[in-house]
Amino acid sequence: MDLGEFQIPGNSDPNQKTSHLSLDIGGSLIKLVYFSTNDGDDDDELGRSGKGSVGVSNGNRSFPVLKGRLHFSKFETRKINDCLDFIQTKRLHIGGCQLLGALPIEKTIIKATGGGAYKYADLFKEKLGICLDKEDEMDCLVAGANFLLKAVHQEAFTYLDGKKEFVQIDHNDLYPYLLVNIGSGVSMIKVEGDGKFERVSGTNVGGGTFWGLGRLLTKCKSFDELLELSHQGNNRVIDMLVGDIYGGTDYSKVGLSSTTIASSFGKAISDKKELQDYRPEDIARSLLRMISNNIGQIAYLNALRFGLKRIFFGGFFIRGHAYTMDTIAVAVHFWSKGEAKAMFLRHEGFLGALGAFMSYEKHGLDDLMVHHLTQKFPMSSLVGDKICSPLNGELNDNESIECSVYAS
Numbered sequence: 001m002d003l004g005e006f007q008i009p010g011n012s013d014p015n016q017k018t019s020h021l022s023l024d025i026g027g028s029l030i031k032l033v034y035f036s037t038n039d040g041d042d043d044d045e046l047g048r049s050g051k052g053s054v055g056v057s058n059g060n061r062s063f064p065v066l067k068g069r070l071h072f073s074k075f076e077t078r079k080i081n082d083c084l085d086f087i088q089t090k091r092l093h094i095g096g097c098q099l100l101g102a103l104p105i106e107k108t109i110i111k112a113t114g115g116g117a118y119k120y121a122d123l124f125k126e127k128l129g130i131c132l133d134k135e136d137e138m139d140c141l142v143a144g145a146n147f148l149l150k151a152v153h154q155e156a157f158t159y160l161d162g163k164k165e166f167v168q169i170d171h172n173d174l175y176p177y178l179l180v181n182i183g184s185g186v187s188m189i190k191v192e193g194d195g196k197f198e199r200v201s202g203t204n205v206g207g208g209t210f211w212g213l214g215r216l217l218t219k220c221k222s223f224d225e226l227l228e229l230s231h232q233g234n235n236r237v238i239d240m241l242v243g244d245i246y247g248g249t250d251y252s253k254v255g256l257s258s259t260t261i262a263s264s265f266g267k268a269i270s271d272k273k274e275l276q277d278y279r280p281e282d283i284a285r286s287l288l289r290m291i292s293n294n295i296g297q298i299a300y301l302n303a304l305r306f307g308l309k310r311i312f313f314g315g316f317f318i319r320g321h322a323y324t325m326d327t328i329a330v331a332v333h334f335w336s337k338g339e340a341k342a343m344f345l346r347h348e349g350f351l352g353a354l355g356a357f358m359s360y361e362k363h364g365l366d367d368l369m370v371h372h373l374t375q376k377f378p379m380s381s382l383v384g385d386k387i388c389s390p391l392n393g394e395l396n397d398n399e400s401i402e403c404s405v406y407a408s
């Protein structure tokens, strides 16, 4: 990762103070969220002091409010050393103590979730002297999703027929919903309230499957290359369609059109072709479609199981990619006969890391509560079937959003 791309350069800006680093260390990616304030800022309309804080009263208590930015970043888990270097260079691990004066450096505790919080605990201790304070992955996913849906304007959107529409979330009518997190593997969680949820299903055919199989079959060197390739491909070259089986006609009696995929990769049975005879872009497209469609279908079946009408999809597999979202949305629409709705999240890949961030409050390390987020970047536009900046693949990288937090 090019550190120079970072929107607000960490502690290379002497006025900037960072704090509350939180990590989600998954099977494929490590996600980081942290908060920064700018010491040198002038007072603003709230009468904020030079320290970037202002007191507000909340019931019986008075909280100082810190205004600043939430930063998002990610690294591949296989390159965990890059992540450790990043944290060290920017001194993210000690910023919390400096900013809020809570703990001595030797007791630095960082909230972390995901399997890697267990797997890499010793590495973080050894290399950075950090103690990872483990938070449950599902708790964090749900806390992150609930927070985004309530606090961030234009977070959720539908995507159908190449059209993106933001969904106005009514805070009083958010639950219940199905949260489908597509990471390396897929978790499906029925969410009924804050901290009230059940992981009702999952599938091992997820983002890791797409990237792993795709890498083997296409020789792509990066996930983004594979995704880009899929954009240019034609899955019909390799998928067996209903029409291929039915001599070009629909199987209308059961509602299957001739263009429906009857069997993903099915044409490879009878084509007298070897792997190298297929174009990598067609393979990538077929793979993406197979996995997205399968997840959409399983998600719908679980929504049906519990009578849930709304399904929110998160996880870094999606990457704001038009074809992925379209395939998932079509699967949900098709199987539910239009009854259920697939919705996507702008901060799709950061649910767990945000949940870990929110948990600083829960455990009283510092009484921290984000109460307002404002996005300063322009909203995306669509060109053809590709979503352009900033809702393209890199939206979630190195982004920061304005926010204010209560802290005591």
Ligand SMILES: Nc1ncnc2c1ncn2[C@@H]1O[C@H](COP(=O)(O)OP(=O)(O)OP(=O)(O)O)[C@@H](O)[C@H]1O
Binding pocket: 024, 025, 026, 027, 028, 029, 030, 076, 114, 115, 182, 183, 184, 185, 186, 206, 207, 208, 209, 210, 211, 223, 224, 314, 315, 316, 317, 318, 319, 349
């Ligand atoms: N730059 C990237 N490198 C690798 N995978 C990527 C990248 N961008 C998106 N992905 C996709 O996102 C998936 C990982 O998503 P995510 O970070 O949400 O899950 P995870 O936390 O790593 O996995 P799990 O929760 O199952 O442990 C990958 O398996 C891949 O499909």
Ligand SMILES: CC(C)(CO)[C@@H](O)C(=O)NCCC(=O)O
Binding pocket: 026, 027, 114, 115, 137, 183, 184, 185, 186, 187, 201, 202, 203, 204
């Ligand atoms: C194992 C986890 C929870 C790790 O994030 C995830 O990869 C997952 O949900 N996998 C799918 C496991 C299953 O339910 O089949």
